[in-house]
Structure formats: C-alpha cells, structure tokens
Amino acid sequence: MAEVKISAEIRTEFGKGVARRTRVAGKVPAVIYGHGADTVHVTLPGHELMMALKTANALISLDVEGRSELVIPKAVQRNAIKGHIEHVDLLAVKRGEKVTVEVAVHTEGDLAPGANLLENVLTTLTVEAEATHIPEAVTVSIEGLDAGASLLAKDVTLPSGTTLVTDEDAVVIQVLAAQAEEPAGDEAEAAEGSEG
Missing domain, CATH: 2.170.120.20 (Ribosomal protein L25, C-terminal domain)
Incomplete structure (x- = not known):
C-alpha cells in the first residue's frame, strides 16, 4: 500500500464555530493519538484527505510543522446529508508495528x-x-x-x-x-x- 503525503497544520482553537469555519475553508479538523503521546489537534486539506480515504486503511504520512508522522484513519465522521468529511481520528503508527x-x-x-x-x-x-x-x-x-x-x-x-x-x-x-x-x-x- 502506497503512503499518501499530506501537510497538516496544528490546531489551537476549538469549538463548533471554529470547526465550522475550518470546514468552510475546505479543511477538516482531526486528532492524532497513540503510543502514549499527547493527543495532537490538526487541520487537514479536505480534498487531499478525501482522496486518501478512498483507499481503505490508507497509510498517511503527515507533515506536521516539519515533523513526519505516520498515521492510519481510525474513525471518520461524515455529514449525514451531504456526505463530506467532518472530522477524522488518526492513529499514529510506526514502521514494523502491528495494527x-x-x-x-x-x-x-x-x-x-x-x-x-x-x-x-x-x-x-x-x-x-x-x-x-x-x-x-x-x-x-x-x-x-x-x-x-x-x-x-x-x-x-x-x-x-x-x-x-x-x-x-x-x-x-x-x-x-x-x-x-x-x-x-x-x-x-x-x-x-x-x-x-
């Protein structure tokens, strides 16, 4: 399975209003968790994320402010009517690790x-x-x-x-x-x- 490279931005503001503005701007709020590390809140480009998620269990290489993070999607929330992605939970993984x-x-x-x-x-x-x-x-x-x-x-x-x-x-x-x-x-x- 090929890795998909996506750039992520750290998210420091939270709440429904912020999430709504993020989606209007064509981005998707997400969280990265795993390996006992603190949860990292990020925003991802909506179109690139949608294309990556067309492959089941996509392996995504995130560029988070110059640091590379390997993740797989664990939970994807979609809008019930329009079907677009509203939020994604990403699990951090390491090469060689079993998931x-x-x-x-x-x-x-x-x-x-x-x-x-x-x-x-x-x-x-x-x-x-x-x-x-x-x-x-x-x-x-x-x-x-x-x-x-x-x-x-x-x-x-x-x-x-x-x-x-x-x-x-x-x-x-x-x-x-x-x-x-x-x-x-x-x-x-x-x-x-x-x-x-």
Whole structure:
C-alpha cells in the first residue's frame, strides 16, 4: 500500500464555530493519538484527505510543522446529508508495528448452476497486519458453490504477514437456495388452455 503525503497544520482553537469555519475553508479538523503521546489537534486539506480515504486503511504520512508522522484513519465522521468529511481520528503508527484493522471481503467466481443466492454475512474481517503492509481487501472464491455451502473466516486466505482476529468459525459467505416462484395467473391459464 502506497503512503499518501499530506501537510497538516496544528490546531489551537476549538469549538463548533471554529470547526465550522475550518470546514468552510475546505479543511477538516482531526486528532492524532497513540503510543502514549499527547493527543495532537490538526487541520487537514479536505480534498487531499478525501482522496486518501478512498483507499481503505490508507497509510498517511503527515507533515506536521516539519515533523513526519505516520498515521492510519481510525474513525471518520461524515455529514449525514451531504456526505463530506467532518472530522477524522488518526492513529499514529510506526514502521514494523502491528495494527488491528478491518478489511473488506470481495468475492470472485460464479456459483453452481441454478438459481442460488449469495449472502455476504460478513462484509469485513478484522485482521492484524504490519502498519505499512495493510491489505486493502481479501478475496474469496465462490466458484462452483451450491446451495447450503458456506465459507468460514478460517477458510479465507490472508496475505503473508496478516493474521485473523475475527472468530475463525464466523460465517463469512453462505449460499442459499432461491425460492421457486409461483407461475403468474396468465401463464397458468395459457397452460390449461393448451391442454384442452
């Protein structure tokens, strides 16, 4: 995963009015915490942050007044109506350090022939990985699975250096049999008419 470089400014004023002015100026209030250090309040450029957060578990290299800080997003608050970012909590990490994150589960392949339904019971898995090698997602094959089949968390192949935190017996994917539909009234009448 590539590092995204963003410049941050130290924030010394707080409150709703200040946060509102910060957002109007195209910036996002954020806090950096971790490693037992004091929490650092910063503002980040909104567009650059939005682009960085398009990648799940983005690794961000912050330039905080000439000092480089490696962080990953832990909590992102978005406006419920407009969807823009209102605040971000960032966790400071070090190279080589293991972190616990959630990664998306993607599926590939086709189910067995027939009208089966795929249910994604878990859309993410919690894993532990080295901070600079966090997988963006994990992929599971559903090729040829038939009704009644399921894949457990322990069945998912994880990238090297990544360990599963989610309960290994948790169901990730299951295949359900589709319910047979009743024929429509016109079709049933047409079938009866052709018999006579």
